[in-house]
Amino acid sequence: MSDAASYNFAYLxxxxxxxxxxxxxxxxxxxxxxxPFASREMPMPYGWGTGGxxxxxxxxxxxxxxxxxxxxxxxTTNAVSIRKFFERTAGIATTTHxxxxxxxxxxxxxxEAPLGEGQILVYQVPIPEPLRFLEPRETETRRLHALEDYxxxxxxxxxxxxxxxxxxxxxxxxxxxxxxxxxxxxxTPKFDNPKxxxxxxxxxxxxxxEKRIYALPPYTKVVSLDFEDHPFEPTKFDRGCALxxxxxxxxxxxxxxxxxxxxxxxxDTDYCESRRAEATEGGHALHEVPR
Amino acid sequence: xxxxxxxxxxxxxxxxKHYGPHLGCADVSLEIHEGEVVAVVGESGSGKSTLLxxxxxxxxxxxxxxxxxxxxxxxxxxxxxxxxxxxFLLRTDWGFVHQDARLGLRMGVSAxxxxxxxxxxxxxxxxxxxxxxxxxxxERVEIARDRIDDRPDTxxxxxxxxxQIAKNMVTRPRLIFMDEPTGGLDVSVQARxxxxxxxxxxxxxxxxxxxxxxxxxxxxxxHRIVVMRHGRAIETGLTDQVLDDPREPYTQLLxxxxxxx
Ligand SMILES: Nc1ncnc2c1ncn2[C@@H]1O[C@H](COP(=O)(O)OP(=O)(O)OP(=O)(O)O)[C@@H](O)[C@H]1O
Ligand SMILES: [Mg+2]
Ligand SMILES: [Zn+2]
Numbered sequence: 001m002s003d004a005a006s007y008n009f010a011y012l013x014x015x016x017x018x019x020x021x022x023x024x025x026x027x028x029x030x031x032x033x034x035x036p037f038a039s040r041e042m043p044m045p046y047g048w049g050t051g052g053x054x055x056x057x058x059x060x061x062x063x064x065x066x067x068x069x070x071x072x073x074x075x076t077t078n079a080v081s082i083r084k085f086f087e088r089t090a091g092i093a094t095t096t097h098x099x100x101x102x103x104x105x106x107x108x109x110x111x112e113a114p115l116g117e118g119q120i121l122v123y124q125v126p127i128p129e130p131l132r133f134l135e136p137r138e139t140e141t142r143r144l145h146a147l148e149d150y151x152x153x154x155x156x157x158x159x160x161x162x163x164x165x166x167x168x169x170x171x172x173x174x175x176x177x178x179x180x181x182x183x184x185x186x187x188t189p190k191f192d193n194p195k196x197x198x199x200x201x202x203x204x205x206x207x208x209x210e211k212r213i214y215a216l217p218p219y220t221k222v223v224s225l226d227f228e229d230h231p232f233e234p235t236k237f238d239r240g241c242a243l244x245x246x247x248x249x250x251x252x253x254x255x256x257x258x259x260x261x262x263x264x265x266x267x268d269t270d271y272c273e274s275r276r277a278e279a280t281e282g283g284h285a286l287h288e289v290p291r
Numbered sequence: 292x293x294x295x296x297x298x299x300x301x302x303x304x305x306x307x308k309h310y311g312p313h314l315g316c317a318d319v320s321l322e323i324h325e326g327e328v329v330a331v332v333g334e335s336g337s338g339k340s341t342l343l344x345x346x347x348x349x350x351x352x353x354x355x356x357x358x359x360x361x362x363x364x365x366x367x368x369x370x371x372x373x374x375x376x377x378x379f380l381l382r383t384d385w386g387f388v389h390q391d392a393r394l395g396l397r398m399g400v401s402a403x404x405x406x407x408x409x410x411x412x413x414x415x416x417x418x419x420x421x422x423x424x425x426x427x428x429x430e431r432v433e434i435a436r437d438r439i440d441d442r443p444d445t446x447x448x449x450x451x452x453x454x455q456i457a458k459n460m461v462t463r464p465r466l467i468f469m470d471e472p473t474g475g476l477d478v479s480v481q482a483r484x485x486x487x488x489x490x491x492x493x494x495x496x497x498x499x500x501x502x503x504x505x506x507x508x509x510x511x512x513x514h515r516i517v518v519m520r521h522g523r524a525i526e527t528g529l530t531d532q533v534l535d536d537p538r539e540p541y542t543q544l545l546x547x548x549x550x551x552x
């Protein structure tokens with residue numbers, strides 16, 4: 001770990017980390033409220049999760065074990081480079097196993113394996129403001145939050161139903177946190193919304209470009225917005241994973257060859273691999289991996 | 292038209308507004324009764340919009356006060372209301388129709404969404420009921436039901452103004468503010484809009500403050516008229532009296548210039 005010596009632990013200087021931790025404490029104290037923070041330049045482009053990286057850097061300790069996922073996968077360029085970044089700058093242990101991780105940084109997914117107390121889930125957030133698309137003025141959206149003036153949020157859902165016959169929002173589906181603030185779980189699929197509700201883990205959200213941090217402390221009530229006659233429904237898949245056979249989990253469609261062959265597999269690669277490993281240990285037949 | 296005799300809905304006293312060194316309006320006092328239409332007339336720059344902004348609490352005065360009788364019957368000092376209370380009032384018991392429809396409508400949201408917004412803001416959470424209510428209000432402002440999912444940027448100028456009115460009326464306000472609602476519209480389109488406003492005033496007992504520089508609009512719609520000049524209300528009275536027998540030389544000039552035109 002010769003590299004680690006040339007950086008401050010986890011890259012950011014201590015003063016910056018303290019500043020971010022103060023913002024985090026405030027965010028935890030007011031669940032769902034967007035706390036402004038002085039986002040720093042990171043050695044990676046915006047859109048690569050600079051907000052999440054700064055939050056992770058501020059909560060990491062030397063004995064933490066970090067997992068990084070992008071769309072549920074530990075193996076994408078983005079996930080690998082962030083994991084490497086912290087291996088180099090903090091010299092910490094990393095893992096791909098959800099259950100072994102103490103800190104999980106994510107883009108777009110919540111792991112399928114239930115999270116436990118003591119774990120921290122850090123979300124990379126591109127657009128933290130759920131009211132943004134209907135109200136572009138920041139001064140006005142802040143006022144709407146302050147006054148709990150949230151009719152506008154339902155206008156968005158109304159428009160969805162008017163246009164598509166149902167609430168067509170499947171990502172960044174707005175939620176009400178602890179009966180007070182409306183929050184954008186952006187950009188996770190609505191499939192994952194129920195996992196946020198009463199989650200035993202601490203959930204932290206970092207938006208680098210927009211300089212906002214927000215949080216869900218453990219066991220916070222998180223309710224997806226809806227109408228009485230169009231209730232919230234998490235995405236359901238009408239099949240199981242083609243690799244591990246798991247049902248009731250989030251599937252990605254993957255192309256298997258250049259003749260249009262495709263299959264549906266777990267988006268959470270660690271979950272999929274663990275299920276297959278269990279099946280082998282237990283002597284169950286493995287699902288064939290189509291070639 | 293006869294002004295309904297009732298205790299006032301709104302009492303404004305000594306409203307004064309400066310924009311830095313510029314005078315917006317000075318020492319204007321005004322009463323508005325339930326179901327009464329008050330027209331504010333005067334030349335450009337005379338302070339009409341400023342007065343409307345103050346009355347609707349969108350502008351803060353340098354001095355003066357407004358008392359408003361809330362739905363529960365209690366008269367409240369409007370400038371002492373908290374912002375949440377004020378906003379609630381603005382979109383339940385009040386309406387505001389802008390000359391520029393883009394200020395009053397969300398151009399990227401369907402007509403139904405525009406009308407439904409106030410209902411959702413006050414807690415309606417049943418899509419079917421919100422939509423039915425929006426449809427019924429579109430019908431009342433003579434917009435075909437099958438336009439409910441179209442955006443206002445596909446509407447004509449007259450339709451946009453009627454949509455603004457529907458958007459405001461859906462919570463059954465008691466008082467509506469309008470700043471040149473017919474400005475920039477063709478004469479025939481204007482006439483239809485004025486008929487509509489007159490109908491709502493009669494049918495719903497709506498009180499209104501209408502800013503216009505068109506004395507014919509004031510004559511057609513209002514019970515009382517306020518003539519503004521250089522930020523001051525120089526003459527106030529029953530519309531027919533003021534227009535038929537103006538006291539102030541300036542009002543005489545104003546009426547004469549209209550007759551000649
Ligand atoms: N935001 C502002 N800043 C500075 N001066 C202003 C502002 N708004 C209005 N004024 C001034 O206040 C006076 C009254 O303006 P106001 O807009 O109320 O007039 P108006 O009667 O509505 O005119 P118009 O018929 O042209 O709409 C004018 O002298 C105007 O220049
Ligand atoms: Mg004006
Ligand atoms: Zn699987």
